[in-house]
Amino acid sequence: MQIIATENSILARIVNNRWVQHLTFWVVFILFFAYAWGSYDANYLKTIYVELVNLPVKILLVYSVIYLLYPTFLYKGKIWHFLFFFILLIAISASLQRITDNLIIIDYFFPMWEKAPTFSFSQLVRSAVNLGAVLALPMTVKLMEYIGKVQQNEQILAKEKLEAELSFLKNQVQPHFLFNTLNSLYSLILKKSDQSLDVVLKLSDLLRYMLYETNSARVDLQKEINSIKSYLDLEKIRYGNRIDLSLNIWGDLGGNRVAPMLILPFIENACKHSTKGFDGTAWITIELGIKQNNLILKIENSLPSSSSDQDSIVGGIGLQNVKRRLSLIYPERHELKIEVTEESYSVHLNLEL
Known part of the structure; x- marks a missing residue:
């Protein structure tokens, strides 16, 4: 059992490793599109090479968006700045891909194809759509990850605020209650009542409860009732x-x-x-x-x-x-x-x- 647990722990660390996750994404991406494009002539190896040639442009685009534009603009609420630079990056990447297509891919892998103008609008749009398909998953994952962190932080802050407010309210109640009880003790002492000693003992029980038992979020109901009984005993002594x-x-x-x-x-x-x-x-x-x-x-x-x-x-x-x-x-x-x-x-x- 211990060996299985150790193996599961190692596997979990590997799966959760960021480098492994990114490498897996790009391998799956290359194989998927190689299969999609290679099915036309069943030459999958050639389409793998094509995807590898185009890979640097796509990697540069993806990581520029999620690690540069996201934290610089989107996470800070600068939506219009983000859109401007996002469109600019798409345009630059589409242009680089068109240059790569005409200078490398067509010459080396598809010499029978006729070259379209490098910066043809229709070809640039086609390249941009292709790049958008690459961006869709990383952008979505990164955005959901960020939203999750924001919500988690908001929950932590809300919990801390709630705990602080509850502590403040409880700390207000305790001195308020103690002040009133001390008034009772004071009035009995002025009367030179023999019951003042009983009041001191009852008050010490209440103080012990308030100082040492009420620090947790919940207490036994019976302890709360015992404190009520002690308080009522004090009131009976006070008013007779x-x-x-x-x-x-x-x-x-x-x-x-x-x-x-x-x-x-x-x-x-x-x-x-x-x-x-x-x-x-x-x-x-x-x-x-x-x-x-x-x-x-x-x-x-x-x-x-x-x-x-x-x-x-x-x-x-x-x-x-x-x-x-x-x-x-x-x-x-x-x-x-x-x-x-x-x-x-x-x-x-x-x-x-």
Whole structure:
């Protein structure tokens, strides 16, 4: 098996060698046209010689086009410059071929033929068409190769841009979230609450998750849920009896993965706006589950009657970032609905994992 693999590797290197590819093209080209022209009198050897005599002009034309005109003009979008010099090269090559025909080929291989004027327009057009047949395949292959490289580079750039934007958005969410949590800790310390130690422990768990677990493109859904539970515990400590939190997790979570820090901003937003300026007991209900490989998230929270700035509720930096991340990571694979009434705010997210 190892010998076969080695032989295949050697064969692959030979086939992919550029010199071998070019040599193969010219050999096939000569044999094809030698057979086509030689079939008239069955003198294939003579037509091979004829093709070899004409070969330098054709080689010069082909490589001038694909290695000089292509990179100098066509790849840079200078179409008219390319066409001008392409036609000029064809005209020069056709003239050289006509000179070769009259001075060498007819005299040595077809002496019975009557020579046409060297620069006869009809003969030049005929030679140009013949040269075009030679150019067709190399030009097409080279152009397709270039288009493939351009598309590949565009895909790489698009991927790098996407990764950079996602990293930027995620890095914005993390400090934003941390800032709000530190505010909670600060308020507890001012009250000299014994629960401040619990807050520090919960916060350290969250920081560990954000710093070490969220660097990959996907994380286990269970880890994301654990971070949500830690955050909700912090909010319960912060607000005590002033908030009623309900979390319901259902479905089979095992093995499912999700983009990190994608769910938490919705919950943070609910906690922030349900308690802001609220005199009574605020409430938040959260349902998160898996159904047929879809993540279903439903969040509903109370709104204080004095809440008039609905733009800030719907369009805060955390939510704007998570919406953008959803569109980048799960394009055409998510449905997000946000509803705001005078008394409540609700989020419905259906995400195809």
